[in-house]
Amino acid sequence: MSDHPALNAAVAAGAVLPVFVVDPAIWGPSGEVRREYLRRSLEALNGSLRGGLTIRTGDPVEVLPTLAREVAASSVHISADHGPYGSQRDDAVSRALSDIGVTLDTSGSPYAVSPGRVRKADGTPYRVFTPFYRAWCAHGWRRPAQSAQPASDIALVDGVGSDRLPPAPGSSTDTAFPQLPEAGEDAALKRWRAFADDALGDYAGGRDRPDLASTSRLSVHLKYGEIHPRTLLADLAEGASPDPAHIAHTAHIAHTADGRERLAKSYEIFRKELAWREFYADVLHHEPRSAREYLREEFSRMQYDTGHEADQSLKAWQQGLTGFPIVDAGMRQLLREGWMHNRVRMVVASFLVKDLHLEWQHGARWFMRHLVDGDLASNSHGWQWTAGCGTDAAPYFRIFNPITQAKRFDPDGDYVRHYVPELQHLAGATVHEPWTTAEGYSKGYPEPIVDHAEERVEALRRYEEIKAASPTGSV
């Protein structure tokens, strides 16, 4: 691993026993897709460590002290987990280790700036992204570690038994199991280079287009620590990539003042996407309950649909059978690939909350079950932003129109046709409005389960209700 803070710190301290503890409390609820990706990622890591990775299954509070005793370790180095469960668990591990005279070093973090570090002048955390972003940039981050030796040269402790991870059921035999991206550090670096050399140049213009391969697709690699954000940030600061082919490519774009401006803008926007990940981790760090509860609690008093009909709506949404092509395409992409384009995530989330009037947690849970890049902080707060109850949330009247969004961001209909076979016979943007053509429903595509214009008005009415009911008269 070229830039893994915890491993580098351990190497600096002497011979190393690389360990991954499978914590049943996380492994169980993770969802098959992420369990399978993690298994592959650990396989790749084990490969680059010459088979030296030890896997142990169990509660880390018991597993790690046992293992530390077994190999007479003097210190344990971990990548800190900043989630509500992980931070408490890490504290417990630290106490258990110190009882047997072993220190726990939690300096490693999967963020450029550890959650909790960026604060306002008065010491309180930020609740709005843009000021956070400015302070985060000003705070700065360390340069990527230049590890003294390749992973294959690390002095390893051996002679310790390792558990095997069970593959996710169906992952190898079931054709319906999502096609996952290649796992591991090499794959992550390759992906970053490919993105930096191509789509990053027009990220500002292309990132909202689900029909194009215009996003980085690095979320899963960041999630599993296969690449460190500070590696990306350092490359961005140097003009994105040291690769000569990239320099030639960007030199071409940067030939004009206009092109240079566009490049700088694209880098800035990508840097901001990384900062969003860190902002939401920071918010969750300060408000652990916001993983599952309304950050703005007056929204818990809003009227939501429940009961049989709501269950049916949720099922239709989950399976991509709402009759709104862009929504259905997104939900089917999720099931097919364990991933969904960010723009479409917003559209389907807005649809669940504002057209179906369901609580955001239903959608967030489904996403966490099926997303290979599912990250608690980004997922919960992305949903809360859309629902209007989160940090720096969208104004309540901002309700996505699934047809307008589809026509704007999938102008030729390619994205929808790719995921919705029942609409493949419709040409161009017609796929977004099958009701406008005689053969629109000839292949079994369902009719819309709601009327968007009506549900939009209904959503606004419900917001008005909690606004009127709240003591300050505000939402």
Added chain:
DNA sequence: TTTTGAGTTGTTCGA
């Protein structure tokens, strides 16, 4: 303490 300016991602309506 008070005040001022600003805030990811949109839609609809009417000129």
Added chain:
DNA sequence: GTCGAACAACTCAAA
């Protein structure tokens, strides 16, 4: 088809 205004006034950050 394109454009600007209205939506509705809040909370946050910083001076």
